[in-house]
């Protein structure tokens with residue numbers, strides 16, 4: 243999709259008041275879009291966003307993806323949908339798994355159904371690496387969301403709406419995540435709560451994640467799932483990089499892993515990679531498009547799977563402490579935090 247493909251189009255962002263929604267909306271407003279709709283539950287956040295963006299092309303719909311009618315209303319006459327509404331916090335989903343089912347699974351099905359009913363051209367659903375070999379309710383429900391998205395094409399060969407998914411790693415400085423937490427702790431004296439210094443996570447900027455969704459809109463065929471290749475770092479190195487930037491000698495307090503955390507994450511499994519296309523910075527993983535008549539397919543085991551290994555945050559390109567500092571310095575939020583602390587946003591030697 244080129245810039246002009248958005249011209250005159252209506253775009254719906256579910257869960258649109260979050261950091262992803264803000265970034266996408268800002269980007270789209272620089273193009274000639276007819277309308278951006280934000281569907282979300284929190285009217286106060288909507289009001290804040292309305293004032294921040296100050297553009298009459300942005301319209302706000304109070305509603306909940308759990309409620310089909312509210313999704314249907316927001317989807318009417320829409321061309322493209324970014325489905326970002328989700329329960330994303332691992333610990334809260336552990337305590338309230340059925341709430342995760344309602345939003346992430348049933349809510350996503352509502353979004354798919356409403357998109358098809360409204361003749362939407364393309365819908366991209368945002369998923370996470372935690373959906374691969376999931377061990378927590380957040381990941382399990384996101385894995386189910388991916389299945390719901392893929393089954394749309396399987397069950398509707400003449401579907402009008404192309405439904406695809408993208409999987410992210412950790413989006414740096416996202417709300418409630420470890421980077422803003424460590425910064426707060428550094429600015430409050432430097433006692434850092436580190437779960438396990440050896441844990442690794444894929445690191446992506448918000449811009450990278452928005453690019454990934456746009457890539458999906460341009461390239462998606464029914465049921466595709468896209469990932470963007472990403473480097474990783476250990477949480478110990480992340481803590482060290484932030485300590486260096488904020489010139490604070492951190493006092494590391496190892497608190498142990500939280501509910502249902504993994505020591506590393508997998509962005510794509512070996513089984514998926516065996517049917518993926520390497521597109522340079524991205525992988526396209528196609529849906530298994532066989533129907534239920536398995537007997538008509540040639541009986542051949544998939545030997546290719548053994549040639550691949552998981553795309554795992556322990557084995558992908560590993561960032562050094564200095565490289566993590568460079569990535570952090572590229573984030574406007576970290577620059578602002580450094581200015582607020584009276585510091586110059588630049589690399590510094592280990593403290």
Ligand SMILES: O=c1ccn([C@@H]2O[C@H](COP(=O)(O)OP(=O)(O)O[C@H]3O[C@H](CO)[C@@H](O)[C@H](O)[C@H]3O)[C@@H](O)[C@H]2O)c(=O)[nH]1
Nearest residue numbers: 330331332370371372411412419420435436437438441477
């Ligand atoms: O006080 C803390 C909190 C977290 N961590 C560690 O920091 C890493 C990142 O944690 P966090 O930023 O909370 O992210 P995740 O739990 O990995 O989950 C995030 O990343 C997912 C993608 O994998 C998103 O889907 C989720 O919404 C988002 O919360 C993990 O290794 C944590 O163990 C600490 O060391 N100390």
